[in-house]
Amino acid sequence: MHTKTIAQLSACLKAGEFSSVELTQHYINRITALDSALNSYITVAQERALAQAALADKMIAAGEANPLTGIPFAQKDIFCTKGVKTSCGSKMLDNFIAPYDAGVIERFNAAGSVMLGKTNMDEFAMGSSNETSFYGTVKNPWNTEYVPGGSSGGSAAAVAARLAPASTGTDTGGSIRQPAALCNLTGLKPSYGRVSRYGMIAFASSLDQAGTFTKNAEDAALMLNVMAGLDKRDSTSIDQPVPDYSVNLNQNIKGLKVGLPKEYFAEGLDSEVAKQVDNAINEYKKLGAEFVEISLPNTHLSVPAYYIVAPAECSSNLSRFDGVRFGYRCEDPKDLEDLYKRSRGEGFGEEVKRRILVGAYALSSGYYDAYYLKAQKIRRLIANDFSEAFKNVDVIMSPTTPTPAFKVGEKNDDPISMYYSDIYTIAVNLAGLPGVSIPCGFVNNLPVGLQIISPYFDESRLLNVAHQYQQVTDWHQQVPSSYK
Amino acid sequence: MQWEVVIGLEIHVQLATKSKIFSGSSTAFGAEPNTQANAVDLGLPGVLPVMNKEALNMAIKFGTAIDAEIGKRSVFDRKNYFYPDLPKGYQITQLALPIVGSGSVEIELADGATKTIGVTRAHLEEDAGKSLHEDFQGSTGVDLNRAGTPLIEIVSEPDMRSTEEAVAYMRKIHSIVTYIGVCDGNMQEGSFRCDANVSIRPTGQDEFGTRAELKNINSFRFVERAINVEIERQIDILESGGTVVQETRLYDSNKNETRSMRSKEDAMDYRYFPDPDLLPIEVTEQDIEAIRATLPELPDAKKARFISDFKLSAEDAGILTASLELANYFETVNSEAGDSKLASNWIISELTGRLNKENLDIRSSPVSAEQLAGLLVRIKDNTISGKIGKDVFDVMWNDGGNADSIIDSKGLKQITDTGALEAMVDKVIADNPNQVEQFKAGKEKLMGFFVGQIMKATQGKANPGQINQLLKKKLSE
Numbered sequence: 001m002h003t004k005t006i007a008q009l010s011a012c013l014k015a016g017e018f019s020s021v022e023l024t025q026h027y028i029n030r031i032t033a034l035d036s037a038l039n040s041y042i043t044v045a046q047e048r049a050l051a052q053a054a055l056a057d058k059m060i061a062a063g064e065a066n067p068l069t070g071i072p073f074a075q076k077d078i079f080c081t082k083g084v085k086t087s088c089g090s091k092m093l094d095n096f097i098a099p100y101d102a103g104v105i106e107r108f109n110a111a112g113s114v115m116l117g118k119t120n121m122d123e124f125a126m127g128s129s130n131e132t133s134f135y136g137t138v139k140n141p142w143n144t145e146y147v148p149g150g151s152s153g154g155s156a157a158a159v160a161a162r163l164a165p166a167s168t169g170t171d172t173g174g175s176i177r178q179p180a181a182l183c184n185l186t187g188l189k190p191s192y193g194r195v196s197r198y199g200m201i202a203f204a205s206s207l208d209q210a211g212t213f214t215k216n217a218e219d220a221a222l223m224l225n226v227m228a229g230l231d232k233r234d235s236t237s238i239d240q241p242v243p244d245y246s247v248n249l250n251q252n253i254k255g256l257k258v259g260l261p262k263e264y265f266a267e268g269l270d271s272e273v274a275k276q277v278d279n280a281i282n283e284y285k286k287l288g289a290e291f292v293e294i295s296l297p298n299t300h301l302s303v304p305a306y307y308i309v310a311p312a313e314c315s316s317n318l319s320r321f322d323g324v325r326f327g328y329r330c331e332d333p334k335d336l337e338d339l340y341k342r343s344r345g346e347g348f349g350e351e352v353k354r355r356i357l358v359g360a361y362a363l364s365s366g367y368y369d370a371y372y373l374k375a376q377k378i379r380r381l382i383a384n385d386f387s388e389a390f391k392n393v394d395v396i397m398s399p400t401t402p403t404p405a406f407k408v409g410e411k412n413d414d415p416i417s418m419y420y421s422d423i424y425t426i427a428v429n430l431a432g433l434p435g436v437s438i439p440c441g442f443v444n445n446l447p448v449g450l451q452i453i454s455p456y457f458d459e460s461r462l463l464n465v466a467h468q469y470q471q472v473t474d475w476h477q478q479v480p481s482s483y484k
Numbered sequence: 485m486q487w488e489v490v491i492g493l494e495i496h497v498q499l500a501t502k503s504k505i506f507s508g509s510s511t512a513f514g515a516e517p518n519t520q521a522n523a524v525d526l527g528l529p530g531v532l533p534v535m536n537k538e539a540l541n542m543a544i545k546f547g548t549a550i551d552a553e554i555g556k557r558s559v560f561d562r563k564n565y566f567y568p569d570l571p572k573g574y575q576i577t578q579l580a581l582p583i584v585g586s587g588s589v590e591i592e593l594a595d596g597a598t599k600t601i602g603v604t605r606a607h608l609e610e611d612a613g614k615s616l617h618e619d620f621q622g623s624t625g626v627d628l629n630r631a632g633t634p635l636i637e638i639v640s641e642p643d644m645r646s647t648e649e650a651v652a653y654m655r656k657i658h659s660i661v662t663y664i665g666v667c668d669g670n671m672q673e674g675s676f677r678c679d680a681n682v683s684i685r686p687t688g689q690d691e692f693g694t695r696a697e698l699k700n701i702n703s704f705r706f707v708e709r710a711i712n713v714e715i716e717r718q719i720d721i722l723e724s725g726g727t728v729v730q731e732t733r734l735y736d737s738n739k740n741e742t743r744s745m746r747s748k749e750d751a752m753d754y755r756y757f758p759d760p761d762l763l764p765i766e767v768t769e770q771d772i773e774a775i776r777a778t779l780p781e782l783p784d785a786k787k788a789r790f791i792s793d794f795k796l797s798a799e800d801a802g803i804l805t806a807s808l809e810l811a812n813y814f815e816t817v818n819s820e821a822g823d824s825k826l827a828s829n830w831i832i833s834e835l836t837g838r839l840n841k842e843n844l845d846i847r848s849s850p851v852s853a854e855q856l857a858g859l860l861v862r863i864k865d866n867t868i869s870g871k872i873g874k875d876v877f878d879v880m881w882n883d884g885g886n887a888d889s890i891i892d893s894k895g896l897k898q899i900t901d902t903g904a905l906e907a908m909v910d911k912v913i914a915d916n917p918n919q920v921e922q923f924k925a926g927k928e929k930l931m932g933f934f935v936g937q938i939m940k941a942t943q944g945k946a947n948p949g950q951i952n953q954l955l956k957k958k959l960s961e
Contacts, residue, residue, distance in 0.1 A: 080530045093529065100523055102530055199530040206760035234532050235762050313760055316562050319573020320527040324626070336624075340566055363564070363755035372757055 001026050002162040003479075006071055006219040009165055013060055013070045020053035020060065020070030024114050027072050031116065031163050034483065038139045040148075040157040042077045043085050044117035052114040059112045067222045069112035074164035076155050077118035078125055079105050079210075080199040088201045089121040089133040089151075092321045092328045092347035102199025103231045104168060104210050111226050116164055120154030123349045124318065125175055125203040127151050128421045129411065132351040137408055140183060141480040142446055146405040149179030152213070156183040159213045161483040166214040166223060170200060172207045173306055174400075174425025177437035180213055181400035181449020184439045184478055186466060188212045188220045191456050192432035193238035195224075196231030202317040204310035205236075207429045216476050217438065217466035221245035224459060240457055248460045249467040254288030256465065259393035263299035264424050270403040276441030276448040277399045280469070284397075287468055294393060296385040301378045302427040303419060308362045308375035309430070314352075315359030321347065354415065383431040390455045395465055398424050400437040400449030424451060434459050438466045439475040447478075485723065486687040489715055490695075491650045491680060492642035495657050496635050497667045498611065498675040499542045505610050505634035506533030506576065513673045517627035521613075525632045527571030532761050535560075539634035540765060541775055542666040543583045543608050546636060548776040549664050550603055552587025556769075560608070560762045564755040568626050569613035577637075579756045582607035583765065584636070589660065590784060591652040592802060601653045602641030609635050630674075636666075642681065642692065647711045651704055654678060655806065658704075659783045663808045677702040682714045684722070693718070694728040698735050698742055710735035714742050786811055794824035803832055809846045810836075813853045820857035823864055830860060834877055851880045858887040872896050872944055900947045902954075905938075908946065909954045912937050923959055931955060 001023055004012065013020055028046050035041055049072065056070035080086045080098035082105075087093045101109065108115065122132040130138040130153025138153040140146040141161035148157040152169030156179035159167050169176040171189035180187020188211045195210040202208060212223045224245045231237045260281070265274065281291060323329035323343025330342035348356070362371035389396060401421060411418040428435040433453055440450035450469075454462040470476050504511055507524035524531045547554045559581040562574040584606035592598050613631035615624050638657060644650045658676055662669040669676050683695035698714060701707050713735075718728050733742040758764075781789070783805050790801035790811075804814045810831070817827040835856065839849060859880065863873045868891055879890045891897055899905060912934050913920055923930045934955050938946050 080528075086529070088529070096529065098530075099528070198532055201529040202761075204760075233534060235534050236760075312757060316564050316574055316755070316757070319564060319566065320529070320571060322566060322568075322573060324568050325526060325571060326528065336568065360755060363757050365753045365755070368755075368757070 002030060002165070003484075004165070005215050006067070006165055006222050009071055010065075010067045010069075010222075014065060020056040020072075020114060021050060023070065024049050024053040024072050024116070027116055027164060034161060035158075035163055037144060038141060038157050038161055038163070039136050040120055040138050040154040040161065040163060041074065041117045042087055042089070042120050042135050042154070045084055045115055048084065049114050049116050056112045056114060064112075066111055068108065068226055070114065071165060072114040072116045073108060074116050074119045074155060074158045074167035075105065075108070076152050076167065076169050077121055078170050078201045079168065080201070081105050081115065081118065084118065086118065086201070087134070088125070089123040089135060090348065090352070091134040094134065094328065096327055098199075100199065103196030103233065104200065104227055107226050113226075119152070119158055119167060122151035122153065122175075123352050124201070124314070125151040125170055125172055125208075126314070126351050126355055128174070128178060128418050129406070129408075130154065130179075131408065131412065132349055134349060139408070140405050140446075141483055142184065142405070145407055146446065147182070147408055149182035149401075149405065151175040153179050155213050156180055156185055156187070159183070159185055159215070160480060162479065163483075166212060166219055168210060168223075168227075169213055170203075170208055170210050171425075171429065172203050172209075172310060173429050174422035176211045176213065177400050177425045177435055177449065177451060178422055180437040181439075181451075182405040182447060184447035184476070185437075186214045186216050186220055186439070186470075186476060187437045187449075188214075188224065188459070188463070189428070189435050190224060190228065190459055191238075191434045192429075193236050194240075194434070194457065194459065195227045196229075196234045196237050198231050198233040198237075202313075204313040205317060206313060207306075207310060209429070216470050217436070217463045218246070218249055218470075220436070220466075221249060221463045224463075228459075238457075243460055245460055245463055248464045251464050252288070253284075253465055253468045256284075256289040256395065257393045258284065258289050258291050259294035259389050259396045260291055261294050261296045261299065261389070261396060261398060263296055264398035268402050268420070268423065269399060270443070272443040273399050273401070273403060273448050276443065277397075277450055280440040280450045281397065283469060283473060287472065292393060294389045294396070296382075296389060296427065298378065298381045298385050299427060302382055302430055303423055305375040305378040305382070306422075306426045306430060307358070307419060308371050309379065311355040311359030312362045312372050312375075313359065315356045315363065318348075318352070318356060323347070351415070379430045382427050386427075386431045386433060386453075394454070395461065396453040398451045398453075400424060400451040404443045404446035404448055428453055432456065434462055436462050436466050438469060439478070440473075441475055442478070447475075487684045487715075487719055487722075488687045488689075489645055489647070490642050490683045490685065490692055491644035491647075491711060493640045493644070493650060493654060494679040494681070495638045495640075495654065496677050496679075497546075497638060497657075497661050499539050499634040499636060499666055500668050501536055501538045501542065501634055503536055504632035505536050505539045505608065507632055509632065511633050513670075515629055517616075517625065517629060519629065521628035521631060525571065525628050527573075533576060533759075535762060535765070536634065539608060540583065540767075542634075543606065543636050544767065544772060544775045545664050545779065546606060546638075546661060546666055547584035547587065548772065549660050549779055549782060550587035550589055552603060552606070553585030554767060554772050555581055555583050555585060555765075556767055557581060558583040558608075558765045558767070560759045560765075561756045562759045565752050567612070567615075568624065569615045569628070569631065571613070571628060571631055575610060575612065576759055576762070577609035578607035581764075583767075589653065589656050591649060591656050592798075593648060593652060596798065599643075599649065601643045601649070601656075604639045604641050606636045606638040609637060611635050647708050647715070650680065650711055651708050654704060654707055656783070659806055659808070663780060663783055665780075669807075671702050671704075674702060678707060680707060680711055680714075682711055682718070683728070684715060684718045694730050696728065696730070696742070697732045699732055699745065701735055706735060706737050709737070709740055710742060713740055717742065790814075794818065794828070796824060796828050800828050800832060803836070804828060807846060813846055813849075816853035817857045817860065820854065821860035821864065823860065826860050826864065827857075830856060834874065838881060850882075850884070851877065855880055855886060862887050862891060866898060866900060866947060867891060868896055868898050869944065869948060872898065896945060898947050899942055899945050900950060902950065905946060905950055905954055908938050908941060909934075909951065909958050913958055920959065934959075
């Protein structure tokens with residue numbers, strides 16, 4: 001059962017080949033047996049999942065099923081789930097049982113899908129390796145000495161190891177696309193505003209966007225069909241019609257104009273990764289795509305700008321974790337200041353504290369213009385680079401990451417080097433564009449991802465281009481040997 | 485040395501919306517602690533603010549009422565600081581681009597002079613909750629019912645040069661926001677409160693002195709007293725060779741003194757930045773004009789109309805139009821009694837005097853406009869005298885009822901029967917031959933004595949005009 005895609009599982013459930021309860025139990029068994037080596041789940045919601053599955057089976061029997069009914073999913077532990085621990089990977093929220101469902105969770109519930117559990121992640125989504133989680137490092141199923149990427153590392157590892165048919169993630173600077181690339185998955189980050197942020201614990205509000213980890217583009221379309229759409233509880237959610245993302249998957253891509261930004265193929269890109277990307281480009285040429293070199297001249301500014309904007313917003317977003325109303329509170333506070341200092345000092349991990357400090361500094365009086373305001377201007381320049389490029393091309397392609405997965409612990413003492421592992425993904429968040437990473441080869445048995453970027457709200461095109469490639473290649477069907 | 489006082493006010497006006505500025509919770513006052521605080525108000529992880537359009541419209545309405553520029557594009561910012569009654573760790577407010585830009589109001593002073601006071605800006609923001617220190621031993625309670633209540637903060641220019649001007653300005657803003665219905669004006673419940681920036685400088689000096697900010701003053705009387713004691717404090721310091729430090733001070737109404745809360749050195753860095761959870765607010769000229777069209781008659785216009793239509797003095801018209809409720813009360817009494825002078829006098833002296841004495845608001849007056857009008861009609865048509873009218877008013881105030889039934893049941897009806905009055909006059913003349921003689925000899929002051937005797941005999945019910953006439957006639961016979 002665990003080798004099947006969502007589309008295949010849905011067909012099996014409808015045909016009565018197995019029930020949602022059986023399917024859910026199968027995944028719970030796999031998690032129980034295999035996850036101790038990976039640490040991809042923080043919470044496994046076994047009873048709740050089986051109850052949901054039983055309900056789904058009734059829906060299916062009553063002929064009320066839609067494509068996600070009865071399908072088990074793993075949800076990143078950043079989405080509030082009513083009655084279930086929602087930790088955001090932090091000691092700060094280790095005791096937090098969310099009293100409400102996030103907009104994304106509501107939509108999965110309404111579709112009759114099943115939540116297997118909540119996946120591990122970098123603390124408050126801050127990290128590129130899933131090493132900052134209070135619940136421990138997540139291991140890459142392709143080689144457990146390596147990181148799965150982050151921050152949605154648990155969601156990526158769980159699907160890569162077939163411990164869930166698919167999962168959700170969030171992407172602030174690459175937190176879906178980078179782990180998807182490192183774990184050989186299709187990872188979709190929709191346009192900013194496409195999926196509701198309501199109930200998704202904020203890291204950097206102007207960059208955060210929910211998306212998917214799937215075995216292929218077809219499944220991503222099925223999930224996005226459910227997740228996308230206006231939510232009036234999120235003022236940045238956009239009132240744009242939601243197309244059926246499955247409809248255009250099979251469209252021919254002959255004549256597709258693809259831009260290759262020269263800045264994304266420059267120094268710092270691993271030559272073996274470059275080779276795999278070249279092979280993918282050749283595949284696309286065979287499908288009739290036409291390639292041109294383009295320039296995104298402000299690319300070099302994206303990492304510095306991101307590491308001002310994101311920490312600045314996080315420094316404010318994380319102020320509510322103060323030990324007063326919920327979450328971690330220190331023992332025996334002497335007074336209010338002691339309560340604040342120790343609750344936050346003990347409740348947050350190192351990387352979170354580093355970013356709060358950087359962000360508070362960047363916003364402080366006398367530095368605001370030089371840092372935050374400047375970074376926002378750079379953001380505009382970066383968005384303009386893309387707009388210019390899209391005047392001449394339909395989509396942009398690049399490697400998702402400069403290297404394959406790195407070893408656990410390898411970059412712990414060098415946060416800057418860690419930050420640069422997101423160099424190809426960050427600009428997309430700064431511009432608010434949609435992007436997808438798809439498997440395109442291996443280097444030393446570690447997966448390599450190809451990133452595709454499209455204009456705003458053109459996720460249909462993105463998924464069509466990904467799907468066409470997946471019709472003629474089988475990289476996305478490769479599974480780590482221990483998890484087949 | 486002669487000192488000149490410089491005052492600027494920041495007035496916080498609670499907007500009279502049904503729900504909060506960024507959540508659907510009720511804003512009603514007085515509920516059990518934390519019963520009007522939902523996930524958004526509690527600042528739970530993952531929640532997001534959604535602007536209440538009604539709060540925006542009210543802010544724009546205020547802007548049009550003071551003829552201010554309205555920000556076509558205004559932006560919400562976060563003001564970051566930690567406090568237990570500030571659930572998110574930041575307040576959503578507006579810094580660089582407020583919804584209301586510069587405007588002005590006119591104030592009138594006791595000597596009849598008028599002065600224009602500039603309004604720098606007015607911005608939308610959310611209120612914080614309340615920390616309750618009294619009811620908990622060794623700990624502090626937090627009530628978040630008020631958290632997220634919409635406010636506009638109205639910032640004046642430092643245009644006021646006396647306490648009188650500051651109070652007049654505060655009253656003017658109070659009457660405008662209540663006239664246009666954006667605030668209930670209830671100062672006891674904190675719906676209208678102000679911070680005062682006070683400094684002094686030698687008369688004739690151009691630069692401002694160092695200012696102190698007096699926080700959270702919630703009555704007109706306290707503003708007056710707080711500013712006065714602060715001015716005295718600053719004069720004392722400067723005249724004894726000291727320097728005023730820039731600081732925030734708290735007015736203690738029990739001790740009638742201000743004391744330091746924090747100095748400029750301790751001032752927090754609020755790390756303002758645009759709130760990424762809220763989009764900039766775009767307002768079109770049509771939106772503004774549509775709101776402007778809903779403005780009612782404003783205090784200044786109403787006052788002018790009272791002067792021209794009802795022939796009232798500027799002072800009386802000013803008093804009657806200071807609050808919309810009082811003005812409406814007057815208009816009801818006037819239209820039913822048909823005598824603007826009589827209505828104005830009774831409302832300003834009897835009614836307002838009594839309300840002030842018992843610390844009541846016009847809205848909770850025990851005597852309604854209709855009741856008072858019924859009383860004035862009976863004074864006008866000579867059923868009762870003005871003096872008896874005050875007794876009737878007393879009965880109304882204490883026991884209710886309309887003028888006619890009170891007059892009837894207490895037998896207060898004026899004696900206007902000429903025959904009966906004539907008999908009384910004859911009796912007084914007959915009973916007091918000495919006084920009659922003196923009167924006829926030229927001691928005309930004694931007229932009052934004769935009238936008094938008759939009033940005493942009739943318990944004030946005799947019509948004084950008629951008695952005067954009759955006495956004059958009989959005594960000259």
